[in-house]
Structure formats: structure tokens, C-alpha cells
Amino acid sequence: MWFLLIFSITFTNLIPQSSANDSFCPSGWSFSLNTSYCYTVSSDSYTWSEAVNYCQSIGGQLVNVRSGREYVFLTQLTSQNLLQPWLGYSRKSDGNFYDLTGYSAYYAYWAQGEPSGNGDCVTFQGQNNTGLRVTPCYNIQPALCKQMPALCPNTTQYGGTYTRSGVITSPGYPDQYYNNLDCLYYITSPPGTYITIEFSPWVVEYWYDYVFLFDGPDFTYPYIGEPLxxxxxxxxxxxxxxxxxxxxxxxxxxDKGWQATWTAKANTPPISQSGLNGSLTSDNYPNDYDSYTERIYYISTSFGFKINLTITDFITEANYDVLRVYNSSTVNDNYLVANLSGSSVAPWNYLSPSNYLTLKFTSDGSVQKQGWSLFWFMQ
Structure with a gap:
């Protein structure tokens, strides 16, 4: 008795009594945020076998108590009931009680003095000596039903031929996601691109709640990883x-859940030049470059020498289509020399302190212009 009393008080203090968001459930049902199930007590009364059929007929099942959180919620839900509603447990040939899926009734959920020999089925008492009570199966009692609502988003397809980025959040974010989820998400981006995705923030129950990512249009493709x-x-x-x-x-x-930000990036190979001198242009120059361009250019010369680079022509959409120059052998923001955009850049000259430079040109999807041209030589 003392165990059950402490158990009930502890969970009552820690857990919200019910969720205001009953919109997940059919009319007349109550949603529990702690279990992510919908619950209802029938207005009519039935024998136990009739109650099983009744719950199934309205899209649910007789309740089986699977956690302390559910136990507390049911206590609150049925505390005003004059008749104890049926649960989905019955006594089997070994003398123990099992639910309709074959799980045994957990000992901590029985009321004091139970299970008794007073029948072969089980009801739930929500007041005074709360818990599971053995009841003759022929008794006429209300049915306590539950069903799993559709908690995953209606939209599972994200992106498309002309979409380059987006944000996806866990159900219920940023307040609290739900239990018992198994939600699928599919992202596609324009042809010739690949997808980057970052989960931030990521606040979930470690190990037991997780996201798995796959490199393709469904989960039969290679596994990429999971956020941690x-x-x-x-x-x-x-x-x-x-x-x-x-x-x-x-x-x-x-817990709070997650927010995933995804971006489509152009799957264009880098261009590398080395030696004594060379020249580079944006794609299609002097015609307009493409929308959503992302190309990297590597320039290198002999060790101990420098690179003298001059931009002779430069016309891009200001602030949005940008040529970045890095004093390094890779794209590294710690060695960013310049962010160049607009129509007043050229002529522009730069002498590297080392024997390599990296350039990266990116454009958005709104306006395309002539682009740029440059030459370089070893010095």
C-alpha cells in the first residue's frame, strides 16, 4: 500500500495531469501528453467480452496499463466514475493476468489486496483504493478504451525541383514531442544537387528516442548516421x-525535440590550376552564370613562391552572388581574404603570402548576371 501511495504521489507531482490538445483525438476522447494515446470511457456498460468488441468498433482497444505515467493519467480520468471501467486483462490457464497482446499485468498497478480470486477479468478503480481490481467477466461495467492518434505530420515530402532549403521540426516542437512516434520524412532537392542537414537544437531522450538518416529516397538506401x-x-x-x-x-x-535545417548544394566538381600562370571565369562567362551555383577553385604554384591574382571583370548580384577568396589550400573561414559581389569590384588585385589560394563562388536563385574573369601568375 505504501509503495502505491508513494508511487502515485510522485508521478502526480511530476507529470502534467492532461493535455489541452485533444484535437489529436476523436470527439469525446482525451489526449494524454505523457503516453500519446487518446482515451475514452463508454457511456454504456458491457460484459468484458462485449467491452473488447466495443473498443475495437470505435477504433481502439481496452486499456492495458503500460507505465506509471499512464496509471496516474487513468486515475485522474476515472476518479469520478461510479462504476469501475473494464481494462484489457483476463486470467489465463496459468492463473496470471495478461492483456490482449500477451503482456502480463504489472504487480505495482494492482489495488491493495489484489489480484484476488473474485473473477477472471479486470477493472480499474480511480478513487480510494486505486488500481487494478479483479472482477467477474459477466459484470456489466463501462469500457475504458484507448487508441493511438495520428501524431506524425501530414506532410512527409519536403523540398522539390525548385526548392533549395527548408526547416523541419519534431512533432510538438518546441514544447514537447510525443511518445510512440514512428515518423518518416523525405527530402528531395533540384537535380544536380546534394543535401546537407543539421539538427540544432537536438534535445531528446538519449539512446531510446532517435533519428536515423538514409542516403536516398527511402530507408532501404545506405544508412548515413544519427544525430547525437x-x-x-x-x-x-x-x-x-x-x-x-x-x-x-x-x-x-x-523532451523539447529537434529542429532540422536542410540546404541543397550544387554537386559541381572543383576546378584546380597549378604551375606558372592561369585564368579562371565564372560558369558561362561572358553569358550569365547559373542560379544556385556553388563551385570551388584551387590555385597552387611552386613552394616558396606567391600567387599574384587580378580580377579584370566582375558583375554579380550584390550581396547575394559572392566570390570568396581564401588564403589557404581549402575553404577555411579563418583564412578568408575577401567577400566580393556587385559591379564595382574590378579591377581587384591580391598577392598571396603563400603558394596557394582557394576561391568559392555561390549564387542564389533570384538574379543571374555576367559573372567574372581573372588571371593569375606565380611571383
Missing amino acids: GLYGKNSFESSNNSLTFFFYTDSIIT
């Missing part, structure tokens, strides 16, 4: 223009 928050990697990329992931949660603990 403070414990590891949270950014991923696909090898092509499609990416799939699913979000799974167990039945007991939830």
Missing part, C-alpha cells in the same frame, strides 16, 4: 538529391 546532440555528430549530407530519415520514440520519456 552533445554526444556526437549532428550534421550530415547526402551523396545525391534525396535523403530520408525517420524519428522513433519509445513509450515513457519525451
Whole structure:
């Protein structure tokens, strides 16, 4: 008795009594944020076998108590009931009680003095000596039903031929995601691109609630990884223009959830030049460059020499289509020399302190212009 009393008080203090968001459920049902199920007590009364059929006829099942959180919610839900409603447990040939899926009734949920020999079925008492009570199966009692609502987003397809970025959040974000989720998400981006995705913030029950990502249009494609928050990697990329992931949660603990920001990047190979001198232009120059361009240029010369670079022509959409110059052998923001855009850049000259430079040109999808031209030589 003392165990059940402490158990009930503890969970009552820690857990919200009910969720105001009953819109997930059919009319007349109540949603529990702590279990992510909808519940209802029938207005009519039935024998136990009739109650089983009744719950199934309205899209649910007789309740089986699977957690302390559910126990507390049911206590609150049925506290005003004059008749104890049926649960989905019955006594089997071994003398123990099992629910309709074969799980045994947990000992901590029985009322004091139970299970008794007073019948072969089970009701729930929500007041005074709360808990599961053995009841003759022929008794006439209300049915306590539950069903899993559709908590995953209606939209599962994101992106498309002309979409370059987006944001996806876990159900219920930023307040609290739900238990018992198994949600699928599909992202596609324009042809010739690949997808990068970052989960930030990532606040979920470690190990038991997770996202798995796959490199393709469904989860039969190669596994990419899973976000780990403070414990590891949270950014991923696909090898092509499609990416799939699913979000799974167990039945007991939830948290704030996650926000995933994805971006399509052009899958264009870099251009490398080395030697004594060379020249480079934006794609299609002197005609307009393409929208959503992303190309990297590597320039190198002999060790101990420098690179003298001169931009002779430069016309891009100011602030949005940008040529970045790095004093390094890779794209590294710590060695960024210049962000160049607009129509007043050329002529522009730069002498590198070392024997390599890296350039990166990116454009958005709105306005395309003539682009740029440059030459370089070893000095």
C-alpha cells in the first residue's frame, strides 16, 4: 500500500495531469501528453467480452496499463466514475493476468489486496483504493478504451525541383514531442544537387528516442548516421538529391525535440590550376552564370613562391552572388581574404603570402548576371 501511495504521489507531482490538445483525438476522447494515446470511457456498460468488441468498433482497444505515467493519467480520468471501467486483462490457464497482446499485468498497478480470486477479468478503480481490481467477466461495467492518434505530420515530402532549403521540426516542437512516434520524412532537392542537414537544437531522450538518416529516397538506401546532440555528430549530407530519415520514440520519456535545417548544394566538381600562370571565369562567362551555383577553385604554384591574382571583370548580384577568396589550400573561414559581389569590384588585385589560394563562388536563385574573369601568375 505504501509503495502505491508513494508511487502515485510522485508521478502526480511530476507529470502534467492532461493535455489541452485533444484535437489529436476523436470527439469525446482525451489526449494524454505523457503516453500519446487518446482515451475514452463508454457511456454504456458491457460484459468484458462485449467491452473488447466495443473498443475495437470505435477504433481502439481496452486499456492495458503500460507505465506509471499512464496509471496516474487513468486515475485522474476515472476518479469520478461510479462504476469501475473494464481494462484489457483476463486470467489465463496459468492463473496470471495478461492483456490482449500477451503482456502480463504489472504487480505495482494492482489495488491493495489484489489480484484476488473474485473473477477472471479486470477493472480499474480511480478513487480510494486505486488500481487494478479483479472482477467477474459477466459484470456489466463501462469500457475504458484507448487508441493511438495520428501524431506524425501530414506532410512527409519536403523540398522539390525548385526548392533549395527548408526547416523541419519534431512533432510538438518546441514544447514537447510525443511518445510512440514512428515518423518518416523525405527530402528531395533540384537535380544536380546534394543535401546537407543539421539538427540544432537536438534535445531528446538519449539512446531510446532517435533519428536515423538514409542516403536516398527511402530507408532501404545506405544508412548515413544519427544525430547525437552533445554526444556526437549532428550534421550530415547526402551523396545525391534525396535523403530520408525517420524519428522513433519509445513509450515513457519525451523532451523539447529537434529542429532540422536542410540546404541543397550544387554537386559541381572543383576546378584546380597549378604551375606558372592561369585564368579562371565564372560558369558561362561572358553569358550569365547559373542560379544556385556553388563551385570551388584551387590555385597552387611552386613552394616558396606567391600567387599574384587580378580580377579584370566582375558583375554579380550584390550581396547575394559572392566570390570568396581564401588564403589557404581549402575553404577555411579563418583564412578568408575577401567577400566580393556587385559591379564595382574590378579591377581587384591580391598577392598571396603563400603558394596557394582557394576561391568559392555561390549564387542564389533570384538574379543571374555576367559573372567574372581573372588571371593569375606565380611571383
